[in-house]
Amino acid sequence: MAPQAKSAPAKKNRRKTAAGPATPIVRSVKPRKSARLQNDSTPSTRPAPISQPACARRKRSRDPEAEADDREGVCPEAEADPSVHPAKRPRSLPSPQLQLSETNLRRFNGEEMHITPASRIKRSSSQRSTSSDVTQDTARSQRSSGTTAYYRFAHLATAQVYIHTDSAEDIQEAIDAVFKAEPSEERRDQLKAISQVLHNGCTKAARAAVGEDDFVHLFFAALKAMSSEKLCLREKADWQEVLKPRIQRSHFNLDFLAGFDFMAGYQQQEVDATATPRKRHQESAGQTYISPRSSMANAFDPMPAKEPGTMPPPAPPSVLEADRSPIKTPRPDISIGTEVTALTSALSSQDTNSSEAWLFLTQLQNMMVHRESGGPQEPVLISVPAPRASDLAFPFAVVEGKAYSTGKQVFEAENQAAVAGACGLKMQLCLDELVERAAPTPTSDVLPAPKNQPALFFSICTQGPIHELWVHWTNVEGGMRKFHMKLLKICHGVLLEGVEDFIVAVDNMLRWGTGQFLESVVERLGRVARNTRAEA
Template sequence: MTQMKRPCSPTPLPSKLVSTTACLTTDALKEHDRNTRPVSLITRLDMASEQSTSGIPGEIPILSPSTRSSQWSRSSSPSRLSDAQYRYRLLRRANIFVDDEIPMDIQHETENKVFNVLLDTNNSNLYKVSEKLWHKSKELVRKPSGKAEWTEALYTAIDELKPDGLEVARNRDWREDLKPPVYNPLSTIPRKRDRSHRIVPGNTVELTIPIFKLKDPRPDICVGLSDENLANALVPKKGRSAARRFLVDLQETSSLISDPHVTPLGLRFPFLVVEAKAAATGGNLYQAQNQAAVGGSAALQILKNLSDLQDLDEEGQEITEDGPVVTQDLPNTKLRLAFSVTTEGPIHELWIHFQKPREEDFYMVCLGTWRTTLEDGSLNFLRQLSAVLRWGNGEFKDDIISVLQDI
C-alpha cells in the first residue's frame, strides 16, 4: 500500500525569512539561505546580550560551522589538546621549557655535587640490582607488558638502592596548589556598550576566553626525604616535641607545603619523580616527559617556597633586632635542583629540573638515555640513578635541614 506524503506548498512566502512552520525541505532551506542576510558574530553576541539583560527569552545564536570551529579551538582544554599542543601551548604558558640547554654553572654543580662519585661497577649491591633489572626487562619485552609491570620493575630497583633516610611513594595525587601558574590569554572581543557608554556584562563573550590548566601531578614513583628522619635531625635545635610537629604545623597552616601529596604520606621535599609509559599499551616518552615536566616543576616550587619562608624569617629578625643580620644563604637559592626519570618500556631517560638565578622559568634537560634490556645499559643507568639517590640523602638533605634549623 502506497503511503500518502504530507502536501507542502511550493509557493514561497512573501517575507524573505522562511516561516518557522514551513516544511524543512531542501528547497525551503536553500530559499532561506538566499533570502537571509548574514549576521556577524559580534551582532549575534550583542543580540544574545540584549535578550539576557532585558529578561526576554531568546534563542542562542547559531554560529556558522567555521565560526564554531574557531571558537572550539580557542576554548580547548588540556584534555582536548594533543601531546604536542599541551607542551608548546600549555607548558610554555606556565613557563616550563623542555629540552632546553643546560647552563655551565648548573652543569658544574651536578658534576661536582651529584655525579662526582659514581658507584664502581663492581659494587656488589649495584651489580645485583642491575642484574635483576636487566633480566626483568628482557622478560617484559617478550610479551605485551603494560605500564604497571615496567613501573614495578623500576620501583624494585629504586627501593633496593635507596639509603635509609629516603621515602618512596607510588601513584599518589599531588596537591594542585604546587603547580606553576598558567598565564591565560585575555579576551580580544569588545563587549557591548549601552547608550551611556558603560560596558554591559556579556556572559556569551566570556565563554570564548580559553582557560588552560595544567594536569595535576601524579607521579608513578616519587622519592623524597623521610619525615621521621628530618624530625630527628631537628631535635638538637628545637627539642623533641617541637621537632616532631614543626613541619606538620607549617603544612597545616600552609606556611610551607613540604609533603606534596593530597593525603600526606610522611614524604617531604621530593627530589625525584618517575613517569612510566609502555609502548605496547599505547604510551610514549613524549607523554611521560610532559607529565614529568609538571611534577619536576612542582618539586622546584616547594624549594622556592622554602626559600621564601627563609626570607620572611630573616626580615622578621631584622625588624626585631633593629640592625643588620648576617644571614646564611639558602644552599639551593642559586641552584634549585630536582630530577626525573621518564620511561617507555625498557628505554629510560634521566632529566634534571632547575631554575636559573633570579628567574621564574622552569627548565628540564635530558642527561642521558639507556636501554635496560642491555646489560651495560641497565648498569650505567642505575649508576646514575644511585648517584641521585645518594645526593638526595646527602647534600640535598643537609641543605634542607640547615635551613629548617634556622626558621
C-alpha cells in the first residue's frame, strides 16, 4: 500500500501544472521538460538546457505551419513518435497573452515578421519609384539638350553652317532693301486685322497648352491671308537629300595612315566593345554609334572586320564615297515659294510659251552632273525641291515650329531652319552656275550681264506663341563655301503690338519673294534659254 500513497501527490502536481497558475516544477533528472514548461517572462532564472528540442528550434522558422504548431504549444515530432510515452509528451502551453513576454507575443502575432516589414517595403518602394522617375526625366532632358547642341556645334559646323553670325556690309544692304518698304494705308489695315486674328489664336492656344501643329496652323492661316496668287505654301514637304550641305573634307593627304595598326594596345577596349553601348551615347542627332574597337578602322574602311584584329579588304570607291552625312534632310513645317504656273507664265514672256518653259525646267532637273570630285550625281538645276510638292518652285522661306507646353525648344527649330536655308541658297547658286556655263564667249557686241544681288533666304522659327524671323546668306572664305544665319525680329503672340510689327516684316518678305526675287529667277532662266536656243 506504500507505493499507492506516493503516486497520489504526483498526479496532484501534474494537474496543477496543466492549470497554469502554479510555478512549474524543475527537475534535475529531466531538464528538457522543465526548460520547455518554464515561463518565458523570467528568462534570467531559467537554467540552461542541455539540448534544445526540435520544436523549440522551429519556433524561429518562417514556415507558417511550424509557427501555427508553436503557437498552440504542440511539438509535432513528439506527437509523431509513437515510442514516446504519452505522459512525457509536452502539454499545451498556456495562452500567449498570459504566458509570453511582450517580445515573443509580437513575434507570434506576426507583427514583426509580416506587418512592419511589408509597410516599410511599400513606402521605400514608392520613394524609390518617385526618385527614379525624376532621375530619368532629368537624364532624358539633359540628353535631348545635349543632342541638339552637339548637332549644331559639331555636325552643322563641320558642314560650314553657322548660326548667329554678323553680316557683311553688302549683305546688310540687301537685307535692308527687303524690309525698308512701307505698306500702304489700306495694306496696313489688312495686316492689322491679320495680326489681331493671330494674337487671339496664340492667346487661346497658350492657355490651352496645345501642341506644335496647332500653333503652326495659326501662322499658316496668317500666311494664307497675306499670300497672293503667285505664292505657294506647302506643309510637311520632304526636300531632296541632294540639296543638303556636304561635310567639308580637308585637303591633307592621310593615306599613309591607312596601313597603320591602330588596334595595338587596345585589347581591353576590344573586349569592352562587345558590350552594348549606353543609350545616351547612341543618340546624337543621327550620328551612328562607333565602338572604340572600330572607331579608327572605320575612318578608312566603313566595312566591319570579319575577325578581331584583322582589317577587311578595301571597299570599292562607290561605297567609300557614299553619303553618310549626319545632316538631316529638310522637312519644313511650311515651305514658302513660287507657284510653278506663275514661274512658267513669267518665262513665257522671255520669247517662249508656257509649254516650252515647263519642258525647259524639266530637262534641266532631269540632267545629272557631278559637281564635286567623287560626289554623287546631282541635277543641273533643282527648281522643285520637294517631289511630292511639284507645284512649289524656288522656295525663298520656310517655317519650322516646335511645341510650347511639351518642352520642345526653338533651339531645335533653328537647327532645322539652318539646313533648309543652306538648301535654298544652294538652289540659287546652281542657277548662277548654270547662267555662267551657258553664257556665250564675251565679245565687244555683247553687253555684260547685270550683277546679281546677294543670294538671300528667310526662315521663321516658332516655339508656340514665340516667333523669330531669320535671314540666311552664303559666302566663300578660305576656299570653302559657308552658310550663315542671323536673327532679325522676334515677337510673342500674346503681345498684340509686337505681333503687328512682326506681320509687317513678314509681309515685306513675301512681297520680295513674289516680286524682286521671282523677277531675278525669271531673268536668269530666260538668259539661259536664249543662249541655248541660239546655239541650237
